[in-house]
Amino acid sequence: MTTQGQVRLENVAKYHGQVAALKNVELDIRPGEFFALLGPSGSGKSTTLRLLAGLDKPTRGRILFDGADVTAKGAQDRDVAMVFQSYALYPHMTVAQNISFPLEMEKTPKAEIAGRVQEAARKVRIEHLLDRRPGQLSGGQQQRCALARAIVRRSGLFLLDEPLSNLDAKLRLETRTELKRLQRSLGVTTVYVTHDQEEALTLADRMAVFMDGEIRQIGSPAEVFAWPNSIEVAAFIGSPPMNLMKAALKDGVPSIDGRPLDVKPVSGSPEVIVGVRPSAVRIGGDGIRATVDLVENLGDNAILDLSYEGGTARARVDDAADYAEGQTVAMSFDAKNIHLFDAASGRRLEVQ
């Protein structure tokens, strides 16, 4: 891990006219960290990345790299590398020329350039394509070329804007693994924008969940997965998404379908939502009565669509063959797997 590459956003906002793309973002990214910006489209994650790159200027706030204020600097004066969603390769140049372009702009000695281009191309395994034009490459090869162009300069900050979204499913998985390995070996601070929660969970050391131009939660993937701080984050992270069930309160103890849950009474919330991940829904024994509406067989396991008095829920089960549509089952949850949220504010309520 390097000691350089710390990034800090202080009270950053970006307005397009009256429309806020980003409001009051505070962010600290540690040196060498793989940091994901996760959120649905229009949530401000790409705006944040463009501000980090210097392609856009914030309306308000400061951006600091290693403690130095770079807010006023344009992209060409910041030491950043970026992979665009569209790859943005130079169409009139060969792969080798594309990769060497940032080096030439830095006035790297000619003798050194060829070696560095070779090295970068080898790291992403496109050394056999150096003479081709971008138009002659497949999507995956173009993506690697863009990656090579970004890593060749050894910049202090590496920005990735949905780099996998234009690849097919199989290639996406392969490239994801390689990307992680590459980032580890380079040790460069990396900011990764994605709308795919699975990518963020698998790749990131830490992540920030964006919604409506704000950061809703920052933490490691495990933290955000285990302790989502709001209904929205809980619903966004995890696939299939967390079950969110309306609960009735009796002396502060929430109950579903007349069955009190095994949690401490809550106070100050007139109405609560109970959240349980599909994988934490226990089927069988004593519990809430539910009907199986649909069995989705995923091969390794299966998802049950259940309906109970008062709502619907999903449960992950081991074997699809054990269940049939129309069957009545009982579902229950362990106290440690229950998340409680205030229905009005959407905020997490601490239980136990």
Place this chain on the structure above:
Amino acid sequence: MPEAGAFSSGEPDGLSAQNLDRLERLREKRFAGALLAPALLALLATTTFPLFFLVWISAQRKDLAMPFMDGFVGLENYRQLLGDPRFWESLGLSMIYTVSTVVLQVAIGLALALLLMKMKRGQTLFRIIAILPVVLSPAVVGMVWRSFMLTPEFGVIDYLSITAGFGSRNWLGDPTLAMISVIVIHTWQWTPFAFMVLLASLAALPEDIYEAARIDRANSWQRFTRITLPLLRPAIVMVVIMRTMVALTAFAAIYVVTAGGPGTATEILNLYAYRKSFTELSLGYGSALAVALLIVTVLISFVLFLLRRERTA
């Protein structure tokens, strides 16, 4: 028909599908030919025939002042042409005129297009104003410039020259100034064409590669030379080819403004051929000059086209 066997319906005396198809196609071809014929005939009569007639005349002695000397002379006119210092002079003037007007049109047109891309508002107005000169007749443009712009003391340009302290100049009377004047007039009229074509290409360039170039730390000059120019190259070459052909055969504006003068200072090859044919009435020799101009134009265009193909491959 043996090869039609697989497709035939099996009826021995019926037409096979392939035969029918062929007949149908033949009928269609004939119909297309009939539709095209009038246009083709008109083209032949108005372009191809005059061209051959021109070449035929250029092999004659045809002198309206001395009709009794007329007759076939073969390549005599061309022999005379090669030894005619005025021919070489006018060819040189054509080259100067063409190279400078084309270079100026592309350079100014590109500069204007780049400027317009940077403009936040007023783009449409700018475009309308810019396109105006193109829609004017070259003869009208010549008249306007000769009287309104260049007349000593009263013309706009001369007035500006006096105001700026350069004094009144005889813009069309001085040989060098006259050449510069006709070059400026042509450039003024036709730069908007280059501007429009280059603007269209410029607007079609993807935004994201410029962002990538900024990330790669290219400054604005490097972005221009390394990205914009190479990507605009096909459009620039196209403009150069089209404008070169027109500049080589320019006539009306120069004729109205200077009529080739003072002396022969602005008499490019096209004007020289005109003077020989219609002032001195030597139609044969004038035709030979016109054929020479045609050959020069075709040769240059050919080289430019070659240049275009070579680099894009």
